[in-house]
Amino acid sequence: MKLARWAASGRILEGRYESGRLIATDGRHYLPENVEFLPPSEPSKVIGIALNFRDHAAELKLAEPELPAIFLKPQSSLLGHRGTVLVPPWARFLHYEVELVAIIGRRCRNVRAADALDVVAGYTIGNDVTIRDYVGNYFRPPLIGKGWDTFGPCGPWMITADEAFDPSQAELRAYVNGELRQQGNTRDLIHPLAGMIEYCSMMMTLEAGDQIWTGTPKGISHVYIGDTMRLEIKGIGALENPVAQGPETTYPLPNPS
Numbered sequence: 001m002k003l004a005r006w007a008a009s010g011r012i013l014e015g016r017y018e019s020g021r022l023i024a025t026d027g028r029h030y031l032p033e034n035v036e037f038l039p040p041s042e043p044s045k046v047i048g049i050a051l052n053f054r055d056h057a058a059e060l061k062l063a064e065p066e067l068p069a070i071f072l073k074p075q076s077s078l079l080g081h082r083g084t085v086l087v088p089p090w091a092r093f094l095h096y097e098v099e100l101v102a103i104i105g106r107r108c109r110n111v112r113a114a115d116a117l118d119v120v121a122g123y124t125i126g127n128d129v130t131i132r133d134y135v136g137n138y139f140r141p142p143l144i145g146k147g148w149d150t151f152g153p154c155g156p157w158m159i160t161a162d163e164a165f166d167p168s169q170a171e172l173r174a175y176v177n178g179e180l181r182q183q184g185n186t187r188d189l190i191h192p193l194a195g196m197i198e199y200c201s202m203m204m205t206l207e208a209g210d211q212i213w214t215g216t217p218k219g220i221s222h223v224y225i226g227d228t229m230r231l232e233i234k235g236i237g238a239l240e241n242p243v244a245q246g247p248e249t250t251y252p253l254p255n256p257s
Contacts, residue, residue: 001016001159001160001162001163002016002017002018002157002158002159002160002237003015003016003017003040003122003157003158003159003160004016004017004022004037004040004155004156004157004158005037005038005039005040005041005042005080006022006030006035006036006037006038006080007035007036007038008030008034008035008036012038013025013028013030013035017032017156017157020032022035032156036080036082036083037080037081037082037083037155037156038080038155039078039079039080039152039154039155040103040122040124040154040155040156040157040158041103041121041124041158041209041210041211042075042209043075043078043103043207043209043210043211044075044207044209044210045072045075045204045206045207045210045211046072046073046074046075046077046078046152046210046211046213047070047071047072047073047200047210047211047212047213048070048071048072048073048128048146048213048215049068049069049070049191049196049212049213049214049215050065050069050070050071050215051064051065051069051190051215052068052069052189052190052191052214052215052216053184053188053189053190053215053216053217053218054188054190055184055188055217055218056215056216056217056218056220057190058218059218059219059220064190065190067199068191068195068196068199070196070199070200071146073128073146073147073151073152073213074143074147074152076149077146077147077148077149077150077151077152078152078153078154079150079151079152079153079154079241080153080154080155080156081153081155081156081239081240081241082156082240082241082242083150083153083241084150084241084242084243084244085129085150085151085153085229085241085242085243085244086148086149086150086244086245086246086247087131087225087243087244087245087246088131088148088246088248088249089245089246089248089249090133090249090253091131091133092133092256093131093132093133093222094129094130094131094132094222094223094224094243095129095130095132095220095221095222095223096127096128096129096174096176096181096182096220096223096229096231097127097128097129097130097174097182097216097220098125098126098127098172098173098174098182098184098216098217098231098232098233099125099126099127099128099172099213099214099215099216100123100125100126100167100170100172100186100193100213100214100233101123101124101125101126101154101211101212101213101214102120102122102123102167102193102197102211102212102214103120103121103122103123103124103158103209103210103211104119104120104121104197104206104207104208104209104210104211104212105119105120105121105122105161105208106119106121106208107205107206107207107208108201108205108206109201109204109205109206110201110202111197111198111201111206112198113194113195113197113198114194116193116194116195116197116198117161117167117193117194117197119197119206120161120167120193120197121158121160121161121208122158122159122160122161122163123158123159123161123165123167123170123233123236124154124155124156124157124158124159124211124236124239125154125155125156125231125232125233125236125237125238125239126152126153126154126211126213126239127152127153127154127174127229127231127239127241128146128151128152128213128216129146129148129150129151129152129153130145130146130151130220131144131145131146131148132145132220133145133256134253134256148246150246153229153231153239153241154211154239155239156237156238156239157236157237159235159236163235164235165235165236167186167193167214168186168187168192168193169185169186169187170185170186170233170234170235170236171183171184171185171233171234172184172185172186172216172217172231172232172233173231173232173233174219174229174230174231174232175229175230175231175232176221176223176227176228176229176230177227177228178230181219181220181221182216182217182218182219182220182221183217183219184216184217184218184219185217186214188217189214189215190215191215193212193214196212196214197212200212223243224243225243225244225245226242226243226244227242227243228240228241228242228243229241229242229243
Protein backbone atom coordinates (compact mmCIF):
# COMPACT_ATOMS: atom_id res chain seq x y z
CA MET A 1 0.00 0.00 0.00
CA LYS A 2 1.14 3.55 -0.74
CA LEU A 3 0.35 5.91 2.14
CA ALA A 4 0.54 9.67 1.65
CA ARG A 5 -0.01 13.00 3.38
CA TRP A 6 -1.20 16.05 1.50
CA ALA A 7 -2.90 19.42 1.83
CA ALA A 8 -6.05 20.36 -0.04
CA SER A 9 -8.91 22.81 0.53
CA GLY A 10 -7.21 24.18 3.62
CA ARG A 11 -6.94 20.75 5.28
CA ILE A 12 -4.09 18.34 5.97
CA LEU A 13 -5.15 14.89 4.90
CA GLU A 14 -3.83 11.36 5.09
CA GLY A 15 -4.74 8.36 3.00
CA ARG A 16 -3.54 6.10 0.26
CA TYR A 17 -2.53 6.44 -3.38
CA GLU A 18 -4.37 4.00 -5.59
CA SER A 19 -5.21 3.83 -9.31
CA GLY A 20 -3.96 7.36 -9.96
CA ARG A 21 -5.90 8.98 -7.13
CA LEU A 22 -5.33 9.97 -3.52
CA ILE A 23 -8.04 8.52 -1.30
CA ALA A 24 -8.34 10.19 2.10
CA THR A 25 -9.27 8.29 5.25
CA ASP A 26 -12.75 9.88 5.03
CA GLY A 27 -13.22 8.31 1.59
CA ARG A 28 -12.87 11.47 -0.49
CA HIS A 29 -10.87 11.24 -3.71
CA TYR A 30 -8.28 13.79 -4.87
CA LEU A 31 -6.31 14.13 -8.07
CA PRO A 32 -2.56 14.27 -7.30
CA GLU A 33 -2.11 17.33 -9.53
CA ASN A 34 -4.62 19.27 -7.39
CA VAL A 35 -2.96 18.79 -4.00
CA GLU A 36 0.17 19.88 -2.15
CA PHE A 37 2.14 16.79 -1.20
CA LEU A 38 3.59 16.72 2.32
CA PRO A 39 6.42 14.51 3.66
CA PRO A 40 4.96 11.03 4.21
CA SER A 41 5.79 11.04 7.94
CA GLU A 42 6.20 13.60 10.73
CA PRO A 43 9.44 12.45 12.37
CA SER A 44 10.94 13.47 15.67
CA LYS A 45 14.33 12.73 14.07
CA VAL A 46 15.75 12.59 10.56
CA ILE A 47 18.93 10.48 10.68
CA GLY A 48 21.32 10.57 7.75
CA ILE A 49 24.16 8.16 7.00
CA ALA A 50 27.10 9.88 5.30
CA LEU A 51 29.57 8.14 2.96
CA ASN A 52 27.64 4.88 3.05
CA PHE A 53 28.51 3.88 -0.53
CA ARG A 54 32.12 3.01 -1.30
CA ASP A 55 31.94 4.58 -4.75
CA HIS A 56 30.62 7.86 -3.29
CA ALA A 57 33.45 8.01 -0.73
CA ALA A 58 35.94 7.35 -3.54
CA GLU A 59 34.29 10.02 -5.69
CA LEU A 60 34.90 12.56 -2.90
CA LYS A 61 38.43 11.18 -2.26
CA LEU A 62 37.52 10.34 1.33
CA ALA A 63 38.28 7.27 3.43
CA GLU A 64 35.41 4.95 4.21
CA PRO A 65 34.32 5.55 7.82
CA GLU A 66 35.08 2.69 10.21
CA LEU A 67 31.84 3.37 12.09
CA PRO A 68 28.63 4.61 10.47
CA ALA A 69 28.92 8.39 10.00
CA ILE A 70 25.48 9.45 11.17
CA PHE A 71 24.12 12.97 11.33
CA LEU A 72 20.77 14.66 11.93
CA LYS A 73 18.90 16.76 9.41
CA PRO A 74 16.42 19.27 10.90
CA GLN A 75 12.76 18.40 10.60
CA SER A 76 12.35 21.90 9.12
CA SER A 77 14.38 20.78 6.09
CA LEU A 78 11.69 18.32 5.01
CA LEU A 79 9.73 19.07 1.86
CA GLY A 80 7.07 17.18 -0.06
CA HIS A 81 6.95 15.96 -3.65
CA ARG A 82 6.86 18.88 -6.13
CA GLY A 83 7.81 21.41 -3.44
CA THR A 84 10.44 23.97 -4.42
CA VAL A 85 13.99 23.71 -3.11
CA LEU A 86 15.19 27.23 -2.20
CA VAL A 87 18.92 27.82 -2.57
CA PRO A 88 20.91 30.63 -0.90
CA PRO A 89 22.12 33.02 -3.61
CA TRP A 90 25.79 32.55 -2.65
CA ALA A 91 25.77 28.76 -3.17
CA ARG A 92 28.18 27.71 -5.92
CA PHE A 93 27.96 23.89 -5.86
CA LEU A 94 24.52 22.49 -5.11
CA HIS A 95 23.73 18.85 -5.72
CA TYR A 96 21.11 16.14 -5.21
CA GLU A 97 21.63 12.85 -3.35
CA VAL A 98 19.11 10.09 -4.04
CA GLU A 99 18.56 7.87 -1.01
CA LEU A 100 16.31 5.10 0.22
CA VAL A 101 14.55 6.27 3.40
CA ALA A 102 13.21 3.86 6.01
CA ILE A 103 10.34 5.11 8.18
CA ILE A 104 10.16 3.64 11.67
CA GLY A 105 6.81 2.17 12.66
CA ARG A 106 6.96 1.98 16.46
CA ARG A 107 8.93 3.24 19.44
CA CYS A 108 12.01 1.08 19.94
CA ARG A 109 15.45 0.95 21.52
CA ASN A 110 18.39 -1.49 21.29
CA VAL A 111 16.97 -3.34 18.31
CA ARG A 112 19.03 -6.28 17.05
CA ALA A 113 19.92 -6.25 13.36
CA ALA A 114 18.17 -9.60 12.93
CA ASP A 115 14.91 -8.00 14.07
CA ALA A 116 15.47 -4.51 12.67
CA LEU A 117 13.20 -4.65 9.63
CA ASP A 118 10.30 -5.59 11.93
CA VAL A 119 10.26 -2.02 13.29
CA VAL A 120 10.08 -0.45 9.81
CA ALA A 121 6.66 0.85 8.76
CA GLY A 122 7.69 1.46 5.18
CA TYR A 123 9.98 3.15 2.70
CA THR A 124 10.15 6.35 0.69
CA ILE A 125 12.56 8.35 -1.47
CA GLY A 126 14.77 11.08 -0.02
CA ASN A 127 16.83 13.81 -1.66
CA ASP A 128 19.62 14.89 0.70
CA VAL A 129 20.16 18.24 -1.02
CA THR A 130 23.65 19.54 -0.26
CA ILE A 131 25.65 22.72 -0.74
CA ARG A 132 29.14 21.30 -1.14
CA ASP A 133 30.81 24.74 -0.75
CA TYR A 134 31.13 24.45 3.02
CA VAL A 135 31.44 20.70 3.44
CA GLY A 136 34.97 20.77 4.86
CA ASN A 137 36.91 18.87 7.46
CA TYR A 138 35.72 20.76 10.55
CA PHE A 139 32.66 18.57 10.82
CA ARG A 140 31.31 16.17 8.29
CA PRO A 141 28.73 16.73 7.12
CA PRO A 142 28.21 20.27 8.42
CA LEU A 143 24.70 21.49 8.99
CA ILE A 144 25.36 24.50 6.78
CA GLY A 145 25.69 22.12 3.86
CA LYS A 146 22.59 20.01 4.45
CA GLY A 147 20.32 21.66 7.01
CA TRP A 148 18.61 24.48 5.12
CA ASP A 149 14.84 24.69 4.95
CA THR A 150 13.61 22.70 1.90
CA PHE A 151 16.86 20.64 1.70
CA GLY A 152 15.13 17.37 2.60
CA PRO A 153 12.56 16.52 -0.08
CA CYS A 154 10.97 13.13 0.51
CA GLY A 155 8.02 11.21 -0.83
CA PRO A 156 5.80 11.22 -2.72
CA TRP A 157 4.42 8.52 -0.42
CA MET A 158 5.51 5.67 1.79
CA ILE A 159 5.15 2.12 0.55
CA THR A 160 4.28 -0.08 3.51
CA ALA A 161 6.72 -2.76 4.62
CA ASP A 162 4.31 -5.55 3.66
CA GLU A 163 4.79 -4.68 -0.03
CA ALA A 164 7.04 -6.87 -2.19
CA PHE A 165 10.01 -4.53 -1.83
CA ASP A 166 13.52 -5.52 -0.80
CA PRO A 167 15.42 -2.63 0.84
CA SER A 168 18.70 -4.48 0.34
CA GLN A 169 18.24 -4.49 -3.46
CA ALA A 170 16.71 -1.07 -4.14
CA GLU A 171 17.64 0.51 -7.47
CA LEU A 172 18.32 4.27 -7.18
CA ARG A 173 18.37 6.86 -9.98
CA ALA A 174 18.60 10.65 -10.11
CA TYR A 175 17.79 12.80 -13.14
CA VAL A 176 18.28 16.53 -13.71
CA ASN A 177 16.09 18.01 -16.43
CA GLY A 178 15.52 14.48 -17.73
CA GLU A 179 19.23 13.57 -17.90
CA LEU A 180 20.37 10.56 -15.85
CA ARG A 181 23.05 11.81 -13.45
CA GLN A 182 23.24 9.19 -10.67
CA GLN A 183 22.59 5.48 -10.40
CA GLY A 184 23.22 2.84 -7.75
CA ASN A 185 21.78 0.00 -5.73
CA THR A 186 21.48 -0.48 -1.96
CA ARG A 187 23.20 -3.86 -2.26
CA ASP A 188 26.39 -1.76 -2.35
CA LEU A 189 25.81 -0.03 0.99
CA ILE A 190 28.77 -0.21 3.36
CA HIS A 191 26.40 -0.43 6.32
CA PRO A 192 23.05 -2.03 5.35
CA LEU A 193 19.76 -0.77 6.74
CA ALA A 194 19.33 -3.47 9.42
CA GLY A 195 22.73 -2.64 10.89
CA MET A 196 21.93 1.07 10.77
CA ILE A 197 18.77 0.54 12.80
CA GLU A 198 20.73 -1.50 15.33
CA TYR A 199 23.45 1.16 15.53
CA CYS A 200 21.10 4.16 15.80
CA SER A 201 18.77 2.49 18.31
CA MET A 202 21.78 1.67 20.47
CA MET A 203 22.24 5.36 21.28
CA MET A 204 18.78 6.86 20.86
CA THR A 205 15.15 5.85 21.13
CA LEU A 206 13.55 5.66 17.70
CA GLU A 207 9.97 6.92 17.52
CA ALA A 208 7.19 6.08 15.09
CA GLY A 209 7.62 8.27 12.03
CA ASP A 210 11.38 8.74 12.45
CA GLN A 211 13.32 8.54 9.21
CA ILE A 212 16.65 6.87 8.46
CA TRP A 213 18.25 8.05 5.21
CA THR A 214 20.59 5.29 4.10
CA GLY A 215 23.15 7.10 1.90
CA THR A 216 23.79 7.97 -1.72
CA PRO A 217 25.94 6.41 -4.47
CA LYS A 218 28.44 8.24 -6.68
CA GLY A 219 27.29 10.61 -9.38
CA ILE A 220 26.85 14.02 -7.77
CA SER A 221 26.89 17.02 -10.10
CA HIS A 222 25.88 20.67 -10.09
CA VAL A 223 22.27 21.74 -10.25
CA TYR A 224 21.27 25.30 -10.96
CA ILE A 225 18.38 27.67 -10.45
CA GLY A 226 15.56 26.60 -12.77
CA ASP A 227 16.58 22.92 -12.86
CA THR A 228 14.24 20.10 -11.90
CA MET A 229 15.49 17.09 -9.94
CA ARG A 230 13.69 13.78 -10.37
CA LEU A 231 14.67 10.88 -8.11
CA GLU A 232 13.41 7.35 -8.68
CA ILE A 233 13.49 4.13 -6.70
CA LYS A 234 12.07 1.11 -8.46
CA GLY A 235 9.10 -0.20 -6.51
CA ILE A 236 8.37 3.13 -4.81
CA GLY A 237 7.96 5.76 -7.51
CA ALA A 238 9.43 9.16 -8.33
CA LEU A 239 10.14 12.28 -6.27
CA GLU A 240 10.36 15.51 -8.25
CA ASN A 241 11.37 18.98 -7.06
CA PRO A 242 12.26 22.20 -8.89
CA VAL A 243 15.10 24.47 -7.77
CA ALA A 244 14.70 28.21 -7.21
CA GLN A 245 16.69 30.99 -5.59
CA GLY A 246 15.99 31.57 -1.93
CA PRO A 247 16.22 34.81 0.04
CA GLU A 248 19.45 36.62 0.84
CA THR A 249 21.18 35.53 4.03
CA THR A 250 22.06 38.03 6.76
CA TYR A 251 24.92 36.28 8.57
CA PRO A 252 28.32 37.11 7.02
CA LEU A 253 29.97 33.94 5.71
CA PRO A 254 33.59 33.61 4.53
CA ASN A 255 34.27 32.74 0.95
CA PRO A 256 34.29 28.94 0.65
CA SER A 257 37.70 27.43 -0.06
